Amino acid sequence: MTTYQAPLKDIQFLLNDVFQIDRFSNLAGFAEAPADVRAAVLTEAAKLSEELLHPLNAIGDIEGCVRHEDDSVRTPRGFREAFRQLGDGGWIGLSAPVEYGGQGLPTTLSNAIGEMFSSANMSLEMYAGLTRGAVAALLMHGSEQQKHQFIPKMLAGEWTGTMNLTEPHCGTDLGMMRTKAVKQPDGSYKISGTKIFISGGEQDLTENIIHLVLARIEGAPAGIKGVSLFVVPKRLINEDGTLGEQNGVSCGSIEHKMGIRGSATCVLNYEGARGWLVGRENKGMEAMFVMMNEARLGVGQQALSQSEVAYQNAANYAKERLQGRALGGTQSPEKPADPIIVHPDVRLTLLSIRAFNEAARALILWTSLKQDLARRSYDPGERELAEDHMGLLTPVIKGMLSEKGFANTVFAQQIFGGHGYIVETGMEQFVRDCRITMLYEGANGIQALDLVARKLPRDSGRAIQALFNEVSSFIEENASEPKLAPYTKPLRRSLLDLEQATALLMRRLAKHPNEAIAVSTDFMHLLGLVALGYMWSRIVKAAHEKIAAGDQSPHLTTKPLVGLFFVERILPETSAYLAKIQSGAAVLMTMPAEAF
Numbered sequence: 001m002t003t004y005q006a007p008l009k010d011i012q013f014l015l016n017d018v019f020q021i022d023r024f025s026n027l028a029g030f031a032e033a034p035a036d037v038r039a040a041v042l043t044e045a046a047k048l049s050e051e052l053l054h055p056l057n058a059i060g061d062i063e064g065c066v067r068h069e070d071d072s073v074r075t076p077r078g079f080r081e082a083f084r085q086l087g088d089g090g091w092i093g094l095s096a097p098v099e100y101g102g103q104g105l106p107t108t109l110s111n112a113i114g115e116m117f118s119s120a121n122m123s124l125e126m127y128a129g130l131t132r133g134a135v136a137a138l139l140m141h142g143s144e145q146q147k148h149q150f151i152p153k154m155l156a157g158e159w160t161g162t163m164n165l166t167e168p169h170c171g172t173d174l175g176m177m178r179t180k181a182v183k184q185p186d187g188s189y190k191i192s193g194t195k196i197f198i199s200g201g202e203q204d205l206t207e208n209i210i211h212l213v214l215a216r217i218e219g220a221p222a223g224i225k226g227v228s229l230f231v232v233p234k235r236l237i238n239e240d241g242t243l244g245e246q247n248g249v250s251c252g253s254i255e256h257k258m259g260i261r262g263s264a265t266c267v268l269n270y271e272g273a274r275g276w277l278v279g280r281e282n283k284g285m286e287a288m289f290v291m292m293n294e295a296r297l298g299v300g301q302q303a304l305s306q307s308e309v310a311y312q313n314a315a316n317y318a319k320e321r322l323q324g325r326a327l328g329g330t331q332s333p334e335k336p337a338d339p340i341i342v343h344p345d346v347r348l349t350l351l352s353i354r355a356f357n358e359a360a361r362a363l364i365l366w367t368s369l370k371q372d373l374a375r376r377s378y379d380p381g382e383r384e385l386a387e388d389h390m391g392l393l394t395p396v397i398k399g400m401l402s403e404k405g406f407a408n409t410v411f412a413q414q415i416f417g418g419h420g421y422i423v424e425t426g427m428e429q430f431v432r433d434c435r436i437t438m439l440y441e442g443a444n445g446i447q448a449l450d451l452v453a454r455k456l457p458r459d460s461g462r463a464i465q466a467l468f469n470e471v472s473s474f475i476e477e478n479a480s481e482p483k484l485a486p487y488t489k490p491l492r493r494s495l496l497d498l499e500q501a502t503a504l505l506m507r508r509l510a511k512h513p514n515e516a517i518a519v520s521t522d523f524m525h526l527l528g529l530v531a532l533g534y535m536w537s538r539i540v541k542a543a544h545e546k547i548a549a550g551d552q553s554p555h556l557t558t559k560p561l562v563g564l565f566f567v568e569r570i571l572p573e574t575s576a577y578l579a580k581i582q583s584g585a586a587v588l589m590t591m592p593a594e595a596f
């Protein structure tokens, strides 16, 4: 049996003190969410996470989803009622426009809540997360009619959304897509083909499912340039808005998989299903990327969420499990042994996870704030900066955070010794559930490729230059602050590693792109470490300010310690990444394929 306590204090500290989001009350929706409203909403979300969603997590894993002969899919016990509560409570549409039934509050706030829901029950949260992503794509690229027809029901949790890219022969390389779309006289399309691995493709949570499907219109150009996006409801919708007949889409099977067993992963067969174009012909990737980018941030957050809940359980266990005596002298003489938290190696493991979690949470909320600025700011310059940030950091959050988050679930399992390998402790479920975060939404190698080949050189490196400027300005502004020196000095060294690596990759990209791409994963980690190091400097600065103002709560007084662990034991890895980046492609590419 696992436990979960939502990190309410940490989230509020980040929103209120580190990022001071009240500074943005001129943005739509921010004035409606002052600190007291945020506190009330977050507290309610924490309660839902702890009392409703978390107890269903193990049940979802044990029962999984079941497909019946009639193609219907049963989700685990309790999921339907819980999802209903998420819809009724307005949680799915928290940051969606009021015009379509959302609450219009900041995305920063809804993303903070997303972490809690996902820690509590990643499988169940996925149905809501994908629905939010599909809504975002429709908002940006759908017609007025599509928006009014689909979005309000999706935000209310009456219908869910899915994303349909993958086909049996076409995963990463979407240009090979075969699903086809044939235009009908009434302007709709008939969609035919097979999509695989579709999360939430069939389920019994809601009366309808709105599939966003990539397909190729007859006669479209070959490759990715000939792919269009369609909205294909599972059940057609009558003119009066009531549900009509079943559309030509059915669930052929569901996958039996390593983790997230409460999330139905479906093969969907489209047999002349009626669909409607979203956005422009052959511009499907442009529209789908809205959903994919949301999902990529969401996946990074899923990894954090599993790392967090795994940490909490490991830390509790380490304080209870009695084994051995502390090297420096017995700590609990009244007991037959000391709790394992006294051992340096156990502390190393726990601190490694925690130092990542707290900075990763900050990085996600900082990026969420940029997402709000990109969409809501009135200042075009600010919007551009925010877009740049999102473009650069999205693959890092997806790729680096999922790799570390997964490793952390294994570390947390380690704290349980052999008991972590036993199903009943629940620790192995976190490992299994988190593993997918490195794979879906573009496997991590693809995130690194996207970062180095596309995002880094875009606009002559404008986005990374802005990041350099921001981090170095912070370091300069705080140069005379002795309490921050232990954080900003190592950060400066790591920033130099990143600047050197960036200059090298920019040169290589211009002349020998393969040399740059061969080290893209290392670069993704280097950039991620600097971003997390910067987060720690900001966290510690805000914590010291609150402590100096008289707040001695342990949540704040531990920040400088955990931050110091990060800069002393984790951040120095940037120099190893720089060395690897300097090595180039030859060592990878020389051996002939048949020799592997």
Ligand SMILES: Cc1cc2nc3c(=O)[nH]c(=O)nc-3n(C[C@H](O)[C@H](O)[C@H](O)COP(=O)(O)OP(=O)(O)OC[C@H]3O[C@@H](n4cnc5c(N)ncnc54)[C@H](O)[C@@H]3O)c2cc1C
Residues within 6 Å of the ligand: 163, 164, 165, 166, 170, 171, 172, 173, 196, 197, 198, 199, 200, 257, 265, 436, 439, 440, 441, 442, 443, 444, 445, 446, 449
């Ligand atoms: C549980 C689950 C849920 C999913 N949900 C959805 C969903 O809702 N909708 C949806 O459309 N899809 C979904 N997927 C599919 C998922 O996004 C794909 O599995 C993923 O994109 C990778 O595609 P692939 O499995 O075909 O791997 P492949 O494309 O075959 O790749 C295999 C390996 O080769 C590497 N590789 C491939 N090409 C390159 C390259 N050019 N450069 C470097 N490395 C490369 C990849 O990184 C990967 O490690 C889901 C998958 C799973 C398992």
